[in-house]
Amino acid sequence: MRLFRIIALGASTLVLAGACGAGGSATPTATAASASAQPSQAAPAAASVAVQPAHPSAAASAATDTIASRLAFGGPPECPQRPFCLIGLQKVYGVTFKSFVPLDAGGPLTVAALETGKVQVGLLFTSDPSIQVDGFVLLHDDKHLQASDNIAPVIRTAVLQAHPDIAALLDEISEKLTQAQLTSLNTQVTVDKMDPSDVARAWLQQSGIVPTGGSHKGNIVVGSTNFSEQLVLAELYAQQLEANGYSVTRKFNLGSREVVQPAIQSGQIDLYPEYLASLTEYLDNGSGLATTDPAKTSAVLARLLKPKGESVLAFAPATDENGFVVTKATAQQYGLVNVSDLAKPAP
Amino acid sequence: MQVVAWLADPAHWQGTDGIPVRILEHVEASGLSVLAAAVIALPIGLAVGHSGRGAFVIGSLANLGRALPSFALLLMLIPVAVNLRLDFSTWPILGAMVLLAIPPMITNAHAGLRGVDRDLVEAARGMGMSGPQVLLRLELPLALPVILTGVRLAAVQVVATYTLGAVAGGGGLGRYIYDGFARQDTPRMLAGAGLVALLAIATDVVFELVARITAPHGLAAGERSGGMEPTGVAISGPGV
Numbered sequence: 091m092r093l094f095r096i097i098a099l100g101a102s103t104l105v106l107a108g109a110c111g112a113g114g115s116a117t118p119t120a121t122a123a124s125a126s127a128q129p130s131q132a133a134p135a136a137a138s139v140a141v142q143p144a145h146p147s148a149a150a151s152a153a154t155d156t157i158a159s160r161l162a163f164g165g166p167p168e169c170p171q172r173p174f175c176l177i178g179l180q181k182v183y184g185v186t187f188k189s190f191v192p193l194d195a196g197g198p199l200t201v202a203a204l205e206t207g208k209v210q211v212g213l214l215f216t217s218d219p220s221i222q223v224d225g226f227v228l229l230h231d232d233k234h235l236q237a238s239d240n241i242a243p244v245i246r247t248a249v250l251q252a253h254p255d256i257a258a259l260l261d262e263i264s265e266k267l268t269q270a271q272l273t274s275l276n277t278q279v280t281v282d283k284m285d286p287s288d289v290a291r292a293w294l295q296q297s298g299i300v301p302t303g304g305s306h307k308g309n310i311v312v313g314s315t316n317f318s319e320q321l322v323l324a325e326l327y328a329q330q331l332e333a334n335g336y337s338v339t340r341k342f343n344l345g346s347r348e349v350v351q352p353a354i355q356s357g358q359i360d361l362y363p364e365y366l367a368s369l370t371e372y373l374d375n376g377s378g379l380a381t382t383d384p385a386k387t388s389a390v391l392a393r394l395l396k397p398k399g400e401s402v403l404a405f406a407p408a409t410d411e412n413g414f415v416v417t418k419a420t421a422q423q424y425g426l427v428n429v430s431d432l433a434k435p436a437p
Numbered sequence: 438m439q440v441v442a443w444l445a446d447p448a449h450w451q452g453t454d455g456i457p458v459r460i461l462e463h464v465e466a467s468g469l470s471v472l473a474a475a476v477i478a479l480p481i482g483l484a485v486g487h488s489g490r491g492a493f494v495i496g497s498l499a500n501l502g503r504a505l506p507s508f509a510l511l512l513m514l515i516p517v518a519v520n521l522r523l524d525f526s527t528w529p530i531l532g533a534m535v536l537l538a539i540p541p542m543i544t545n546a547h548a549g550l551r552g553v554d555r556d557l558v559e560a561a562r563g564m565g566m567s568g569p570q571v572l573l574r575l576e577l578p579l580a581l582p583v584i585l586t587g588v589r590l591a592a593v594q595v596v597a598t599y600t601l602g603a604v605a606g607g608g609g610l611g612r613y614i615y616d617g618f619a620r621q622d623t624p625r626m627l628a629g630a631g632l633v634a635l636l637a638i639a640t641d642v643v644f645e646l647v648a649r650i651t652a653p654h655g656l657a658a659g660e661r662s663g664g665m666e667p668t669g670v671a672i673s674g675p676g677v
Contacts, residue, residue: 164606166619167615167616167619167620168616168619168620171620189453191526191606192603192606192612192615192616192619193606198515199515199525199605199606202515202519202525203525203606205519206519206522206524206525208524208525208526208606345618345619346619346620346621348619348620348621349618349619349621352621
């Protein structure tokens with residue numbers, strides 16, 4: 091026992107010494123930079139990450155004197171590798187923030203961070219009623235970084251082939267899902283705090299979607315990513331299938347697209363709600379194939395999904411894009427109306 | 438192998454998301470939590486152990502504290518912090534960690550004092566020692582190994598559990614685990630988990646050393662951290 095302890099002690103010391111040695115030698119400047127990067131953060135353990143600009147030339151101008159360089163940005167942890175998030179902001183707008191704070195996907199943490207001034211710019215979804223309710227200013231996407239993010243179910247092709255009637259069942263939902271309807275669904279869940287399954291049930295009844303019946307058609311696994319709109323949409327799909335003779339296993343709130351896509355490719359879920367342009371850019375690594383034309387984007391997406399054994403069904407008129415929002419106070423202080431205003435020189 | 442490559446990448450050793458900074462944040466916040474918990478828990482544990490009163494109440498509360506999941510505490514404390522205008526990435530996780538660290542410290546401080554041979558306590562009183570003198574000169578030195586074991590247990594738990602803070606936007610090594618999951622960057626996730634495990638082992642080792650240094654004279658090494666076995670222990674008097 092004693093011998094074991096001594097060996098464990100020796101091993102740990104060696105590892106630690108190695109770690110410190112490597113860290114110390116590699117980062118004399120980085121540690122200094124990190125100390126100065128967050129002068130306003132008195133807190134001992136804030137997660138903000140100094141954003142590393144892709145182009146050194148842009149960094150020289152952006153890091154010193156743009157409005158964005160004075161502001162902290164909050165969004166989901168996957169944002170730094172997303173074409174419609176930090177990558178696109180840098181590439182299309184030349185915007186580099188003072189720091190990035192990993193929070194949640196347009197959820198309560200991002201709202202709280204904006205309200206408490208922890209971040210000045212946040213990522214919320216454009217269909218999120220809390221933008222209006224909390225009085226945030228949605229910056230206009232004047233250089234069209236976001237493309238046609240219409241809502242559409244993505245389904246495993248094998249499942250669709252085995253159950254071809256699913257397409258018609260879910261198309262019925264997409265057809266009736268307008269922007270106003272989507273906002274109403276989201277308001278009921280995030281503002282009125284209603285249960286997503288109750289909200290979905292009421293909507294299906296009101297929309298006059300009549301079940302065609304049938305029974306024992308098989309079991310379908312419906313998934314969703316990790317924000318409230320996805321829960322309502324997935325609930326709509328699930329209840330529609332249940333009303334038409336399918337049994338449904340719900341695997342909601344799985345995580346980001348990076349989690350859900352492998353899940354559907356490996357057959358652990360059969361279908362989930364998606365957004366045309368965001369999924370397109372996710373699959374093509376942000377090469378810009380998604381456009382503002384939903385029909386064209388849907389066709390591109392179908393082509394990208396085919397080798398992965400997935401299909402996209404008909405898209406809804408309703409869209410939900412990444413929206414960059416600031417508080418009214420921040421908007422007034424810096425005169426922010428458009429996203430491009432963030433790249434202007436700081437006053 | 439990808440994990441090794443991830444760890445070997447110099448880019449992961451630099452900047453505010455670099456390994457040294459994350460380790461520092463992790464150690465800083467864990468240390469702060471354990472310190473705050475010790476300030477709260479040790480006086481309570483010592484008072485209860487010394488007087489023998491309130492043992493049931495304190496024992497029950499400590500057990501209740503252990504049953505509360507840190508994850509739930511963290512999420513429940515976030516709205517509280519937002520209402521109090523405190524940074525919700527920093528304070529809720531610290532609160533949850535303090536509550537996590539208190540029960541083992543109270544329990545061990547109490548058990549340590551209770552484990553001191555009653556005959557020795559009686560003898561000390563017979564020699565004319567006052568209550569505080571008995572506590573400080575006899576009970577505390579003899580119970581120190583058990584008390585330190587409580588601190589050590591708490592510290593290792595806190596180091597391992599502080600990773601939850603990343604869910605609320607906090608720093609530390611949990612960042613790699615949570616971000617790695619959100620981005621499906623498995624090497625990042627595994628590297629984070631490995632670093633946390635190493636840090637927890639290192640914490641354990643540090644407390645082992647502290648226990649060795651502070652072990653009372655006359656207690657053999659093997660008897661330090663186990664149950665108290667006061668038979669044949671010589672009390673070496675004041676100034677131990």
